[in-house]
Amino acid sequence: MLPVFLVTFPFFALIAAGYGAARARILPLDAIPGLNAFVLYFALPCMLLRFGAGTPIGQLLDGSVALVWGLGALAVVAGVVAFTRNARVGWNDGAFGALVAAFPNTGFMGVPLLVAILGAQAAGPMIIAIAFDMVVTSSLCIGLSRLDGVGAGAAGGATQAARKALRGILVNPMPWSILLGVLLSAARWQLPGPLERTVAMLADAASPVALFTIGAVLARSALLAREHDASAAVAEALGTGVQPAPRAPWGDVLPVVAVKLLVHPLLIWGLGLGAIALGLPLAPAALVVMVLVASLPSASNVSMLAERFGADNGRIARIILWTTVVAFFSFPLAVGLLH
Template sequence: MVAIFLQTLPFFAIIALGYGAGRTNFFSPEATAYLTKFVFYFALSAMLFRFAANLTLSDILDWQFVWAYLWATGVIYLLATAVALIRKLNVSEAAVEAQCAVIGNVGFLGIPMLVLLLGEAAVGPVMLVLTVDLIVFGSLIVILITGSRDGRVSLGVLQSVGLGLLKNPMIVSISLGLAWSALRLPIPGPMNAFLDIIGSAATPGALFAIGASLATKSAERLEVAGWLSFCKLVLHPAAVALAALVIFPVEDAYAAGVMIAAAALPTAGNVYILAQHYGVAPARVSATILVSTALSILTLSAVIAWVGPMG
């Protein structure tokens, strides 16, 4: 575990560097927003396209993998929702807390870290986890919040969700990469060099952006943040391990290990964006992201050390 911890330390050191830049206002919130936009729309998209263009749909899509991840994530999602409703929270707040409990920072932290630590073969399983998170649970929270406010789920809401997915650069870049691969088109040398150069900016840029954005997060309502962080860092990977290894055994042990590691990632920053957009418990989400990211320095290292031998 110590060896894995030392390997993950540089990633968290870059996050800490970004956090320091944000706290001292050397990197303003506006600068953080633009860096995040660059990583999201350009660097990470280039990295995902390049990865996907060297894979086929059959390399990525494994329905047993999908069912295992969906089952485990759904169980923790329902658990967090039930606890929220027992505390007399409304449906919107319960949906946001459930999202904190299961949606990890797969795009900005998971892809660069897991690919480097577990090998480039981790790309396929990580992209599949990312796709399920975006399509299923990214849509579910919007439907639950808008449906609870309007009293029904309108066609307009479903159209908005669909358009949001079609415009998401991560979904677009993965889809275009797979289409490029399906057409058996070679990537020209200059294009490959371009994708490699700009894609290489994704890892340091994303990690620095995570840290800088954490600098604006508050640590209020720590008891709730602690519970949701426990769900995300402990219960979620435990449920995924149970599903992938026992209930819906994934044939590829390596892929199962990558899925478990992906489930151990801290709460994603896009949950805060949604919470802020809809005005639902943004301070609670902010604290959860801060606490789960800090604790994941130890918990994520432990999980990666455990799943590493599966490869």
């Protein structure tokens, strides 16, 4: 257990460093979008491209992995939406709660962490998981988030959300970098030397900057929520009629944290064992990778999506924060049990 913790500790320490830097305002909050853009548009696509190009095409197109991961993600979305919707949580908040429960932080955290633990062979299942979550899981949850209301208005909102989701996929460089990596792997081509070294330099920057950015994003969400509540309280005291935004109760937060870190990995494990029992060609090593990916904390970009679509971003940010805190202890335990 100690060797696993020694491997995982630096990754969580970088998240804590980013959190502390933003909370102390050493890192200006206005600088965080720039860090996020560097990771999203440059470093992480280069890392995915390099892993994709270096992974055998059979692993990148593993239908058994895609089936198990997809069924697990859809089951989590359906379950969370069904069991968390109440008088406070409508379709919009319920859908983004489902997304934050089903969408692990595979890109920013999982790829560098699991490659460090399991080796480069872990990249194939993770690339499949990233592609499915970005294209299918995210689009489904965005569509569900538009179902508040009835009639043609709701249908129009869902259609508009589908267009936004498709546009978001098309302008996101990560799916394109995955596709290019798959094509390079299939053709057994290599990038020219100078371009390969450029890609490698950006890819090497992805892990530390991405982890630092996760912490900074979490700190920014907490700081902005606190500042908003303080200013709203002052305005209320002055009689301006501004009310503080209601804070989601723990009953709307902790169950989703439990689903993300406990139910999701157990579900993937059960589906994988079932697939193997049915004779599907699912490699046990690929199943281990998928279970560990499901054990990761929630993806930090779900908070930005929730804010964009008008969901309770404070609730989503708290879920992401607590899955990250708890995963500091639960993820090494999962690695120790499986690896």
